[in-house]
Amino acid sequence: MGMGRKGNSYSWLSLCLLGSTIVNIYFLSDLLCNDGKVKVKVSWSEEGAAKAEEVAAINCSNHGRAYLDGMINEDGKPVCECHTCYAGSDCSLSSPDCAADADSGDPLFLENFWMHHASSSAVLISGWHRMSYNFPGLTAISEVLDSHIRHLHHVAKNALTEGKYIVFGGGSTQLLNAAVYALSANLSSPASVVAAVPSYPLYKTQTDFFQNKNYAFKGDASLMSNASYANTNVIEFVTSPNNPDGNLKEAVCKGPCVRAIYDHAYFWPHFTAIPSPADEDVMIFTISKLTGHAGSRFGWALVKDKEVYNNMMTYISVAEMGISRETQIRALQLMKAILRGDGKEIFDYAFEKMSDRWGKLSQIFSKSKRFSIQEIPPLYCNFFDKVRGPSPGYAWVKCEREEDLDCTRVLREANIIGRAGSKFSVDDRHVRLSLLKGDDDFNLLLNHLEKLVDEEGVPEAVSSF
Amino acid sequence: MGMGRKGNSYSWLSLCLLGSTIVNIYFLSDLLCNDGKVKVKVSWSEEGAAKAEEVAAINCSNHGRAYLDGMINEDGKPVCECHTCYAGSDCSLSSPDCAADADSGDPLFLENFWMHHASSSAVLISGWHRMSYNFPGLTAISEVLDSHIRHLHHVAKNALTEGKYIVFGGGSTQLLNAAVYALSANLSSPASVVAAVPSYPLYKTQTDFFQNKNYAFKGDASLMSNASYANTNVIEFVTSPNNPDGNLKEAVCKGPCVRAIYDHAYFWPHFTAIPSPADEDVMIFTISKLTGHAGSRFGWALVKDKEVYNNMMTYISVAEMGISRETQIRALQLMKAILRGDGKEIFDYAFEKMSDRWGKLSQIFSKSKRFSIQEIPPLYCNFFDKVRGPSPGYAWVKCEREEDLDCTRVLREANIIGRAGSKFSVDDRHVRLSLLKGDDDFNLLLNHLEKLVDEEGVPEAVSSF
Structure with missing residues (x-):
């Protein structure tokens, strides 16, 4: 029986050791290897890194973002900053009737690119980083x-x-x-x-x-x-x-x-x-x-x-x-x-994105007689080494009806905020619409434009209902 | 003997398990606790954090610093940027006869403060951090x-x-x-x-x-x-x-x-x-x-x-x-x-440092008849809630000898670079010496000043040897 107990203890001990060793190997491999690279242990930089990840993990329903330097809620955590037309503590509430803001050239169409390159684009700045007025050689330029x-x-x-x-x-x-x-x-x-x-x-x-x-x-x-x-x-x-x-x-x-x-x-x-x-x-x-x-x-x-x-x-x-x-x-x-790599990924990504947006927008305007957009001819491109179509940052919209002298107002009444032609030193028959913003803003712009163009055939008295 | 071997194995297993468990406890405690705080595991931010630490660990003999955005050597690592009058790949070579540069107001006297507050001052910026022109509310101000x-x-x-x-x-x-x-x-x-x-x-x-x-x-x-x-x-x-x-x-x-x-x-x-x-x-x-x-x-x-x-x-x-x-x-x-804390540490630190520098400088000038420095009377200080002595950022030196019209030149000949009075719209009998730079620069300034003042009693023909 003594022997039996010892035997049991022996097996039990062996199992424990095996388990413990497996846990050890896990920790060791986690410490030393990460995607085949040796992991450097971080010490003083960890607090800053962890805080950035904590903020990045805050759920804003993909309709907003929390930032390290954002306003703080009662729990001491940064709050979600919601995209236009989204609200709620997690930005999950949408207001589909809210105006599509296509005024500014805020280039948020590239935000997803950076979310997908989180590791290579993160930079940690130490407290003592470059305190001087000068770089070596007394210049202010890196x-x-x-x-x-x-x-x-x-x-x-x-x-x-x-x-x-x-x-x-x-x-x-x-x-x-x-x-x-x-x-x-x-x-x-x-x-x-x-x-x-x-x-x-x-x-x-x-x-x-x-x-x-x-x-x-x-x-x-x-x-x-x-x-x-x-x-x-x-x-x-x-x-x-x-x-x-x-x-x-x-x-x-x-x-x-x-x-x-x-x-x-x-x-x-x-x-x-x-x-x-x-x-x-x-x-x-x-x-x-x-x-x-x-x-x-x-x-x-x-x-x-x-x-x-x-x-x-x-x-x-x-x-x-x-x-x-x-x-x-x-x-x-x-x-x-x-x-990194051949350096071409961002250009491929940005061209695809802007080209796709232009395609969708053009399709809507092609159905319209009331509005037109600028023509940009296909051209040979030195970068892609081929002829390529347009992918501009802005649509330059013209109201074609004689009475639509203030095109910005026409669009504004259809819940679309553009920038007036007069700001660009021409007449107000023209409006600039930004195609550079995030997907939420762009999609809302498409929705409102489609509705506006679809209403063209309908007499005004009817369409106003 | 079988029993003996089993007994030995048993003890051996027990020892192994104990060791393995201790290693596990070490890893677990390291993973979960850091100064009593729960540690968040970092993932995408780790590369950036590790790079910052790698650069910070480069040895520049405390006479220089390597930076993340510094020039790269043949091994692909940033090189040491040495303080004035120091050289070599690790900044260990000093040139004591080199001129003390007290021209600029580069405030590097606080660098050590930030080295000692590495963790609380490090900030990790993600690739998608605040890409927009605006903060919420359309302002450009946090x-x-x-x-x-x-x-x-x-x-x-x-x-x-x-x-x-x-x-x-x-x-x-x-x-x-x-x-x-x-x-x-x-x-x-x-x-x-x-x-x-x-x-x-x-x-x-x-x-x-x-x-x-x-x-x-x-x-x-x-x-x-x-x-x-x-x-x-x-x-x-x-x-x-x-x-x-x-x-x-x-x-x-x-x-x-x-x-x-x-x-x-x-x-x-x-x-x-x-x-x-x-x-x-x-x-x-x-x-x-x-x-x-x-x-x-x-x-x-x-x-x-x-x-x-x-x-x-x-x-x-x-x-x-x-x-x-x-x-x-x-x-x-x-x-x-x-x-953090009561927020007073940096003021205590900076006052001590500047006060100490002023004390050392005053002591040297007190021995001189050729040069004088400005007087700053002791004053009641609202922050320290007591009367306190001077701790200015600059010494405003005056050459007292009638022939020393160009005081900047007098100091320059003694290997000290100051900023001429005429730059401050007064006569060139005055020179500004910066007390704000790093310890290496300040100590060299003290050495050269001390030598200059010590030479006052010695006839010029002799002192020029």
Whole structure:
């Protein structure tokens, strides 16, 4: 019996040891291996990492998002920030009759891309990361980010970077003014700043706002005859592809006193065919329309002339002593994530997405006689190495009926918020609709547009019921 | 014997089980408990966290630092960025004869504070963090950061925030100009911008640079007689405590057309006694001199008047559509780290550090007849609730010998780099020496100063050997 008990104990012990060993192996393998890679143990960074994951795990029904720096509820947890037309603590309540907001160019169509690249795009910033005013060499610019940007242009085949200087700015926004400033410095008379209409409103807003002695906004570039600017210093903004209509553009003004600033915010395979890599004197890009990170306020200019480059650098330095180090390391991490593999995935993804949206929108408008949208011809694309169709960031809608002078109002009455043509310095028969926002916003826009177009055949007195 | 073997196996098994169980308990406790808190397991954030720790572990001999976005060596690892006067792949080679650079106000004296608060200050930014142009409510400002800033002023007892608006800017730098812009809008005639000398150079640099039609820099506030500005719109920069000399200041110009911008960059217990909480109409602060994060380019203005606030917000919006979300979340994390416990630790730490530096420097200068430094009287401090001595960010050195007209040159010949008095709109008998940099820089400054002062008694012909 003693023997029997010992035998039982023996078997029991063996089983326990086996179990314990299996648990040990589990822990050990978990500690050491993760997808075949050796896992580094994290210590001081774990609290920050865990908090980010905790917030990411908050359920907002895929109609909203909780953020680390969001408002806190009574349990001390960040609350869901719901998409337009969604509500409730988990954003599960929808209001289908709420207006579709297609006003802003908020590029949230890329959010899902980043959710699917969570690991490669996450960056942990330590408390002591780059506290100084300067990077080595007393610059305010990350050399590594500079080289990643050049590499990315090489992959996208949209701009030649060799022999050009790079200036970082607070979004393309800040660089637009820095460029005007630099190009108007040391002129004999104030420069006239122009842009061919329809044109992005900020050029005028910004140039008017800063009340600078060296330049003034003079409106539509197309209205400037050769005669009038033969002896005038002209700075022309060329937006290519254009905001609002998505068409590729060239400078309208020509002559010895004309200098162009190419706003290439949308010059990526996402939104346009790239006929050939751009090689202009001053070209401005932004991460906002490349990766979708509008909130980062990060842009860069490619500049050929050293004096213009120096002037722009001085502008950024005097304005705010260079661009935030947090912005620069985040931008770098996003570029690194994009450039894994052959670096083409984001362009394929963004083109598919925007192309699909344009297809759906075109189909709706093709049934309409009341509304039309811009035509963008198929073009050979240097990036895809083939002819490709349109995938613009905006629809440029025109109300065709004589009485529909205020097209924004017509759409607003159909529960659609667009941006009026007059904001782009043309008539209000035109409205810009953003195709860049998240799926919830875009789908609501499609629904409301479809309903509006379907009502065209119905007499107004009936349709108003 | 069979029995014996079984007995041995039994003991052996028992021992193994005990060992295995201990290992299990270790793993379990490691998984579940960390300083008494339940540990959350990290997944997608781990790669980013591990990379940050890997870089932090690179040995730079405490005379430099490696950064996540630093240049890469042939092994693909970021290289050490060495402090001035240190070199080598691990920054272990010192050059004691190299010049002490006390020119810039780079606030690296706080770096060690953040190394010691690694866990609470680390922030992990996900790839999809705040991609939008806007926070909820269509603002570009984090409400949570706003409330943390107010809380921090309450702890520091240095400013009243109730009833005031907060504007975020790209460092105090951007806010200085935004404030001039806002205060000069809608005036009948251009405003004269002034500052009492010695004054921070940027006021003039920036005001001159932007060539705005609404204002112009007019120099020293003290030179403006009451008569001359009775009918003139005046905007006075008041730097308190002053940069370069550390003294508390009040506006010099008085009158109905005078408006003041209080630059309170150094109005923290680190650098000055706080006689009472400031309550001016327009006050500007920066994280740079509070936490030492100059590279973040983050400042804020406390503004009483709603119209001035609106004008400043429009300025930031037109200039760059709000401040980077990465900057805002990092600033929030740093504020949260500061505010743990009673929130006073950073002030105690920074005061001790700056006070100690001032003590050491004063001791050296007390032995000199050739050089003097500014006097800062002991003052009652609202934060410490007692009279306290000086701990300024800069030494304002004067060369007392008649022939030493160019004091910067005198110091430069003794291997010390300072900033010339003329940069602060006074004579070059004065030089500013920064006391804000890291320990390596400060210690080198002390060494070179001590040597210079020790040589005073020695005839020049001898000392030059």
